[in-house]
Amino acid sequence: MTETLPMAGAASNVNAVGLSKNDYRGAPSTLCQGCGHNSISNQIIAAMYEMSVMPEDVIKFSGIGCSSKSPTYFMNRSFGFNSLHGRMPSIATGALFGDARMKGIGVSGDGDSASIGMGQFKHAMRRNVNMVYIVENNGVYGLTKGQFSATAEKGLQLKKQGENPYMPVDICAEALISNATFVARSFAGNPKQVKEILKAAFAHKGIAVLDIISPCVTFNNQENAYHSYAWGKDHEEPLHEISYIAPRNEIMLEREMNEGEIREVSMHDGSVVILKNLEKGYDPTNRTLALQALEEARENNWLLTGLIYVNTSKPTLTDIYNLVDAPLNRLTQADLRPDRAMIDKVNALMF
Amino acid sequence: MNKIVNDFSITVGTKNGSGSSTANNTILRSIFKMGIPVSGKNLFPSNIQGLPTWYTIRVNKDGFIARKETSDIVIAINPDSFAKDLASVAPGGAFFYADDIRQPITRVDIAIYPMPIKAIVKADANIPADFRDLVGNMVYVGILAQMINIDMEAIRAALTFHFKGKQKPIDMNFNALKAGADWAAANLEKKDPFQLEKMNKTEGMIMADGNTAAAIGSVFGGIQFAAWYPITPASSLAEALNDYLPVLRKREDGKHTYAVIQAEDELAALGMAIGAGWSGLRSMTSTSGPGLSLMTEFAGLAYYAEVPVVVWDVQRIGPSTGLPTRTSQGDLTFTYTIGHGDSHSVILLPGDVYECFEFGWKSFDLAERLQTPVFVLSDLDMGMNQWISKPFQYPERPMDRGKVLWEKDLEELKGNWGRYLDKDGDAIPYRTIPGNKNPFSAYFTRGTGHDEYAKYTEDSDIYMKNMERLARKQQTAKQYVPAPVLHANKNATIGIIAYGSTENAIFEAQHQLETEHGIQSEFLRIRAVPFSKEVDAFIEKHDQIFVVEMNRDGQLQQILYIEYPQYAMKFKSVAYHDGLPAAAKWVREGILARYEKAGNGTQKKAAVKKTAAKAASKPKVKKAAVKKSAATSSPKGKSKSAVKSKRK
Structure with missing residues (x-):
């Protein structure tokens, strides 16, 4: 059965900073009903509430696309910057210098990050920008009505586009190879895992990439669609763990996955995604193993979920710059304009 | 022989990457140190090593130091450009050449001086073999110094500055230079008229390039964030930030009040700068035309979302990659409405190195006051060449952080x-x-x-x-941007409007028009878009207005057409786009080609007269003062009194 979305949390409850869950909500979503992105927004609300984060300590970022609309739908009390297509990383990189105590939560999509924004995506990784970087990954361009994205698998069929002839980009592998310090993957229909990974990502200092498979209910609903492998089609029978979900309802896991478990999940069209939870005892601090695990998953057509890699020893971008303790954006002329005497010194430095 | 004192030009033809810039800067700085108005322009190819490159120096006792299109003295070190260099010497000029170049010399109308550079360097046992080519450049400086009378103490001061006081390189270079001078004294007979004599016209002035000045100005403007991507001719601006921020904003706790990031491209550079500006930092980027093209989408975002940010465009000549190392004023109309959809930009137009400094700090005030991107359009000539400037002055007013609610x-x-x-x-x-x-x-x-x-x-x-x-x-x-600078002349029959680095060329052209053609002119140098009311008044007042600029299509003129359609018939474009620093010749010839004799002043209505009378009541700067300002290449005496600040 479908899990209840955490929309109606008990309003009387307050967290450690005295805020109710309502203080973390945003405007009503204008995305399609049943869109996985809404579930992710709700898990962000739940995670921030449960972690007792002050909304004023968070900056929301996004690029352009369906996913990038979603920061409007959570945490109204946080500043937000809905930027340009593929350019969320640069906006966030600059903005987080304003007050380095703040943490970014960025929501991007597979088009926004894996296509037009691939360059900025990878450079945000290598700079270790202090933000949670969520890619709501559905393999399709929703807002422009159904074109292939760069994460769509080879051979995918879409109504207007025909067959996708190209190999896909793996967000987690790209992040890892670009020296991201936190790489995880989850599935929008696994809200508990999404929330737990979100919490870990938010607690991480530096860039935390979350590739969250978030099925598009409207445009990626063709026969043989999104990560729908022939193998999966042939093996529909073992899908007893997943109840049938009527189209336009969100796809949710019936129960949590165990460590190492492989589970097939039906998409809206009845096609299948194969989730593979990381094995028990998997060491996410070993980068070589992480790369190996991703490669093994690729060979098996698994979508590896869980915390794939974490490195807590790398300084964040703002750490590297050895900034003053006060937020830069609170500094005044006394801090910023050199003394009058310095002008003579400068002139003396000229010929 | 007649002597020509402190009024000639020198061109040195060398190979790119041969280390001649130290030598050429030494000539420039030495002449400056002698108190003589001088300018130096590096005319270099887009290349690291091997292609011909020229350095041209203009010496002028009256302060006309725009690039001169003819060369009185040519020094030829590069065999590849030898024939061209020889042909370029003005009749009656002088030609110095490295005597290991064996090419025919056919001219008899000039003085010819062979220079045994290699032999002289080889004779000095103190020069390591590896350094011979490098130090060899100093030999031609020494020979030239001897022949035109460059002061040896001035040379020593220039070398001391260049090598930051390090005795070993100073001595090695000075000795090579001295060896050249001694050889010339013993072996060359003076056959040309060109001589230097000390003056006191550069006293109290400094020499700097506009990119350094812009960076220093930005530091005094309280810069907190810069993101940039390498591009000629803008790279040295960001690099100067990295040089001067640690010095000027040093704190006892060793922590930083700023961050400078080399971005992955210009898109990211402006994106980061906008992010920082949005989060309350004084933020900027610096680039040139191709980079600005990439920044276009972000510029539109900053305009529409109203984010303060400063964008320096050190212009080079386009379109596309264009001539990457040549100067231009070709990005004006592009910047004017940058981005898709309706937009207007606030643009600052520094006219010299001092204004690069001044607009360095003012641009932040404007961006934060107006909550919009502010574009500062410099150019390669200002940005990368050493200019004489009045010393930088401490900002005369506190920072304006604009309307912020805490x-x-x-x-x-x-x-x-x-x-x-x-x-x-x-x-x-x-x-x-x-x-x-x-x-x-x-x-x-x-x-x-x-x-x-x-x-x-x-x-x-x-x-x-x-x-x-x-x-x-x-x-x-309009009420916040820098007012234009008016070089007033109550006898003027024509108006000239220009902006940026063309000022020295225009001063000289004005002088030539007056003395050789009897045409008196009044010159308004625009320093910002949108235009403030001083621009309105100037345009109302004059019947013929020559719009001088360094591009093909007359871009400022196009903007004037848009902003002043009722006066469109007054504007005459003098646009030139050879990629070289402005010269009086094309300004003068361009004006003469379109000049119409007076008598068609039918547009003078009562309202116009009133404006003219008002303008005339302002304190005027005499012609001599204008010359003086030209001599010093500084805004000092540049009719400052005629420019009323519009700030509150």
Whole structure:
């Protein structure tokens, strides 16, 4: 059965900073009903509430696309910057210098990050920008009505586009190879895992990439669609763990996955995604193993979920710059304009 | 033989990457140190090593130091450009050449001086073999110094500056130079008229390049964030930030009040700068034309979302990659309405190295006051060449951080504010900054349609109202931008409008027009777009206005057509686009080609006379003072008194 979305949390409850869950909500979503992105927004609300984060300590970022609309739908009390297509990383990189105590939560999509924004995506990784970087990954361009994205698998069929002839980009592998310090993957229909990974990502200092498979209910609903492998089609029978979900309802896991478990999940069209939870005892601090695990998953057509890699020893971008303790954006002329005497010194430095 | 004192040009033809820039800068600085007005322009190819490159020096006792199109003295070190260099010597000029170049010398109308550079260097046992080519450049400086009388103490001062006081390289270079001078004294007979004599016209002045000046100005403007991507001719601006920030903003705790990031490309550079500007930092980027093209989408976002940021464009000649190492004023119309959809830009147009400094700090005040991107259009000539300048002056007013609401402001307002609400009627809204802990402080910034409270909307009326406000904001900007500089002349029969680095060429052309053709002119140097009312008055006053600029299509003229359609017939374009620093010759010839004899002053109506009378009542700077300012290449005496600041 479908899990209840955490929309109606008990309003009387307050967290450690005295805020109710309502203080973390945003405007009503204008995305399609049943869109996985809404579930992710709700898990962000739940995670921030449960972690007792002050909304004023968070900056929301996004690029352009369906996913990038979603920061409007959570945490109204946080500043937000809905930027340009593929350019969320640069906006966030600059903005987080304003007050380095703040943490970014960025929501991007597979088009926004894996296509037009691939360059900025990878450079945000290598700079270790202090933000949670969520890619709501559905393999399709929703807002422009159904074109292939760069994460769509080879051979995918879409109504207007025909067959996708190209190999896909793996967000987690790209992040890892670009020296991201936190790489995880989850599935929008696994809200508990999404929330737990979100919490870990938010607690991480530096860039935390979350590739969250978030099925598009409207445009990626063709026969043989999104990560729908022939193998999966042939093996529909073992899908007893997943109840049938009527189209336009969100796809949710019936129960949590165990460590190492492989589970097939039906998409809206009845096609299948194969989730593979990381094995028990998997060491996410070993980068070589992480790369190996991703490669093994690729060979098996698994979508590896869980915390794939974490490195807590790398300084964040703002750490590297050895900034003053006060937020830069609170500094005044006394801090910023050199003394009058310095002008003579400068002139003396000229010929 | 007649002597020609302190009035000639020198061109050195060398190979790129041969280390001649130290030698050429030494000549330039030495002449400056002798108190003589001088300029140096590096005419270099887009190449690291091997292609011909020229360095041209203009010495002029009257202060006309724009690049001269003819060369009185040519020094030929590069065999590849030897024939061209020989042909370029003006009749009656002098030709110095490295005597290991064995090519025919056919000219008899010039003085010829062979220079045994290699032999002289080889004879000095103190010069390591590896350094011979490098130090060899100093030999031609020494020979030239001997022949035109460059002061040896001035040379020593120039070398001491260049090598930051390090005795070993100073001595090695000076000795090579001295060896050249001694050889010339013993072996060359003076056959040309060119001589230097000490003056006192550069006293109290400095020499600097515009990119360094811009960086220093930005530091005094309180810069907190810069993101940039390497591009000629802008790279040295960001590099100068890295040089001067640690010196000028050094703190006892060793921590930093700023961050400079080399971005992955120009898109990211402006994106980062906008992010930082949005989060309350004094933020900038620096680039050139191709980079600005990439920044276009972000520029539109900053305009529409009203984010303060400063963008320096050190212009080079386009279109496309163009001539990457040649100067231009070709990005003006592009910047004027940069981005898709309707937009207007605030543009600053520094005219010399001092104004690069001045607009370095002023641009931040403007960006934060107006909450909009401010573009500063410098160029390669200003940005990369050493110019004489008056010393940098401490900003005369405190920083203007614009309309920002912090916690206590919001408490007073009880959270009642709207990000894009025009509360003051000047079309500039109030903004809050991330980190503000008031629960009503946050808003959602977007490049999509938004209402006065920053909420997403596609409502037509709200869209139009917001866009009309942005148009009004551009009108508000007129009272904040730097006023133009008027070089007044009450006997003028024509007006000249120009901007940027052409000023010295225009001074000289004005002088030639007056003395050789009897045409008196009045010159308005525009320093900003949008145009303030001083520009209106100047245009109303003159019947013939020559718009001088370094591009093909007359870009400022195009903007003047748009802004002053009622006066369109007055404007005559003098546009030239050879990629070289401005020279008086094309300015003069361009004006003469389009000049119409007076007598058609039919447009002079009563209202115009009134304006003219008003303008005439302002303190005027005499011609001599203009010359003086030309001599010093500084705004000192540049009719400053005629420029009323419009700031509050």
